[in-house]
Amino acid sequence: MVKNHMKRINAPKSWEVLRKNYKFITRPNPGRDLSLSISLNTVLKELLSKTRSTKESKYLIKHQGVLVNWKRCYDEKFPVGFLDVVSFPSLKEHYRLLIDEKNNLFMLKISEEEAKLKLSKIMDKKQLSKDHVQLNCTDGRNFKLKSNDPLLGQASTNDSLLYSLPDQKVKQVLKLEKGSLVYLYKGKHTGILVFAEDFKQNNVVFKIDQEVFETKKAYAFALGKEKPVITITNTTGKKAKHST
Known part of the structure; x- marks a missing residue:
């Protein structure tokens, strides 16, 4: 049985919140990875400092409107997940949930144009019928494509x-392959941008300052080739670059 409450001291380490000033913190509704998601109430109160209490968060959500991935949200417990976009139409402000090198979730302010773009990582494919295939993504989102869709031939796990x-129209498939720029969002090297140098079974090989490392493919998020298709900040100032 899923608990309806959570003590701050037991909150995931990726939540950059005060642990000892209050006893409890809003637990997000089930459905997303708890270490990579956080309740809308906590986003408003502690990551963005838009409100000072849950009562104020509820008022803001109900009367002024808060959008998550451009859909109106009415529940303060709604889970805002990794790479999700939170928008405030009345303020014309938009933010994306990212993770930094200290394994802390944070909100990055972005433009309205970029707020209309979203990324999802393909987890697997499922044949629904003779004419349709479904792409299942790690954030719970699914895309139903026709079997003859050219995008389907490009997309792999x-x-x-x-x-x-x-509108959720797929614009591009970003391949996880040699030379791809990837964002590591889990594991020991969380929050950094690297270039995929090689692959060993289910691992990605990359370099940091000429030192070779490996991590699971499941921890690497392909973002493009030379530069990321969305804005990603690097908190320690390290820049992703090809190894020499």
Whole structure:
């Protein structure tokens, strides 16, 4: 049985919140990876400092409107997940949830144009019928494509899909391959941008300052080739570059 409450001291380490000033924190509704998602109430109160209490968060959500991935949200417990976009139409402000090198979730302010783009990582494919195939993504999103769709031939497990919001039309498949720029969002090297140098079974090989490392393909998010298709900040100032 899923608990309806959560003590701050037991909150995931990726939540950059005060642990000892209050006893409890809003637990997000089930459905997303708890270490890579956070409740809308906590986003408003502690990541963006838009409100000072849950009561204020509820008022803001109900009367002024808060959009998550360009859909109106009415529940303060709604889970805002990794790479999701939170928008405030009345303020004309948009933010994307990212993770930094200290394994902390944070909100990055972005433009309205970029807020209409979203990325999802392909987890697997499923044949629905003779004419349709479904792409299942790690964030719970699914895309139903016709079997003769050219995008389907390009897409493989662990690749990324770039699509527009709110119509959810796939614009591009970003391949996880040699030379790809990837964003590591889990594991020991969380929050950094690297170039995929090689692959060993289910691992991605990359270099940091000429030192070779490996991580699971499942921890690597393809973002393009030379530069990322969305804005990603690097908190320690390290820049992703090809090894020499």
